[in-house]
Amino acid sequence: MKKIFPILVACLCVFAWACEENDGPEIVEEGFLEVLTLNAENVTESQIKLSGQVLSLSGSEIKKVGFAYWVQGKLSTRKVASAEYDAATKTFSATVQGLNSYTSYSFNAFAEDEITVERGDVLSTKTKVAPGVTKASVETIGIEGLSFNKATLKGKLLTDGNSTQTQVLFYIWERGTINEEKSIKAELQDGMFTGDALALRPGAQYAYTTVGLNELGANPGDTLFFKTNQMVFVDIDATGAGDGSSWANAFTSIKTAISKASSGVELWIAEGIYVEKEIPAKKGYDLYGGFNGTETERGQRDWETNVTTIGRTKEMYDAKEHHENFPILTSQYKHRLEKSIFDGITFQYGDGVSRNAGGVIVCNPGSPSFKNCIFKNNTAKTGGALYLMNSKSYIYNCKFIENTVPQHQGGAMRTYINVDGLILDECVFERNTAPNSEGGALHVTQPLTMRNCILKENEARTAPAIHVNGGGCPLFIGTNIIEGNISKNNPGVQIDGGGSKGCSPDGQ
Structure with missing residues (x-):
């Protein structure tokens, strides 16, 4: 203990000397920064005026004030608007423009001093409908590219309702099911739009409808129905897409067709010699040979004339x-x-x-x-x-x-x-x-x-x-x-x- 005490005294002396020689940063008066988000004003179809207020100061100078705003529920759309700070009233405001009409936005105020950044509560408001905007109108056209597990849905945009925000989509569900509809994003081009319905069940019946969507909400078209194919096409001589959806786009391999087919399908196999071994065994598929590659019904085949050979x-x-x-x-x-x-x-x-x-x-x-x-x-x-x-x-x-x-x-x-x-x-x-x-x-x-x-x-x-x-x-x-x-x-x-x-x- 006698040896430790002199060491402590020496350390304290060195610390005191260091403090005298180095003044260090200026100590700021104790306090805190608090910011209030005020209600939006002057709301139109494309802009809103945002206001905020600094309620108390930490003693430091306010360096920056502004607002963050975004489409409600979509934080990825977040943007920042700077504002001018009025030190006398401790208030600030900014008008943000280029907004979507009839859209809900969230926003909050923020202030930054030399020590910290503080944010106010998040509020929300909704822009107004642009003059002349009406609901979008669509027409359900039909389907193309039908196969055992997919279909391409088609629709037509009759009017966008004078809106720049109009979107189109499809809803599809298997008939007889409840609350199992799925939405499909559509690609719009020259007034027509399509969407791919995937992972469908072979031989199942489906209902679908088109939907036009803008500021005034959703407006559905007619509901149509279709049934997926139960057959998967296989033709060793096919040169098309190779997805089994038709004779032209037939799979050229039985093994490939079976590996990609769903339960409940029929493989229609055109004439030819398929040199394949170790074909996978799966539940729920049937193999029919004897086709010439033009049939639309199984009963049209002739297996004695159109010989389908595996081996x-x-x-x-x-x-x-x-x-x-x-x-x-x-x-x-x-x-x-x-x-x-x-x-x-x-x-x-x-x-x-x-x-x-x-x-x-x-x-x-x-x-x-x-x-x-x-x-x-x-x-x-x-x-x-x-x-x-x-x-x-x-x-x-x-x-x-x-x-x-x-x-x-x-x-x-x-x-x-x-x-x-x-x-x-x-x-x-x-x-x-x-x-x-x-x-x-x-x-x-x-x-x-x-x-x-x-x-x-x-x-x-x-x-x-x-x-x-x-x-x-x-x-x-x-x-x-x-x-x-x-x-x-x-x-x-x-x-x-x-x-x-x-x-x-x-x-x-």
Whole structure:
């Protein structure tokens, strides 16, 4: 303590000396600055006079006074107007010009001295309507560019109501919904205006109206209605915008169309060979082939004349392009086909050897339907064309031609578990092979229903037509033909594990 005390004394002496040698800034008399915002005066359609007052002073000189003002609710429009200060009355004012007519403005006064800047309360006022201004008038014209998920809305500005502030916009809502309307900003040019309605639901009905808006408020036009397309167009030869909205603007890739399409659409696919693999599986879309690229209704297509093919060409297959690596579509738990329809499509030269099953499609789970399709020259370790698991599918008027599994079962198709209810209706299985196993055409683990089907010239080590592993004869309905199938060991249809030794088309 004895050592610390002399040090403190020395420090205090140094501090006192520094204060004597350096006067420092002048100490201002204590006080505070207060500003009052007064009401606006002399309001017209384009200008207002703003006034303010300094109520008390801090003792410092007033350096600057003025006003901040902005369109009410839009602080981004904030501007500043300087004013002259009257020291005798402690008041100041400024007239701001170039304002929008019939528009609410917020404003406040401010004053600045040598110490601080203070602001008064925020007040508001509204400019007057310009002489001769009336409500804007618009007409709802119609739509263009309609597709499955968007439409371009059209309107016409009949009169701007002699206002420089007239705006145009659209309101759109899905019919049957309440309080879900959306506004769409419109682009006005030469009296016409358009706006793009996006993210619409396929096949849904919408209502929309045009709106003219100026100082006197909103004035709507007529309400019109439209329905979005349920179809997405795909044409490998298309050269347009590539958005799927029409044949001219069709997608050129099935994978692209599916990745961009919404649930509930139909893909209309024009004739041609689409060399695509690993097409994404999504809920809620159907694929229809057989179009020539001019149809406006699905019933106008002819899938036998306008062949839509997904897969590879024979030349690609012979050249071993993508060899053992050309699965076309896989439906799994996270990305599954739920009641999708494949209609009028040829699947060829798919190869599922690298993924063990399904040269064309694997469904696990998923319950698609196949109609008017051809599966030919596909291969896999098992289920040369189709592999179904946890699935209930309906297959109508389809042909399975020359599909093969070099190692395992089901030259054309294999089902595994939980495939109760599979129906084959008027289908043809011809020249499919499983040379080293069972089921040259079909290998199934649960009973299935076959109606008016033909199974001929299929080949397998055992059961060249149908091999049922687990018991239960197929339910044959109508006239089913099983003939000319080739096997080293057993007849065309064999049941294992169910107590039966064989089945025939008449159920015996």
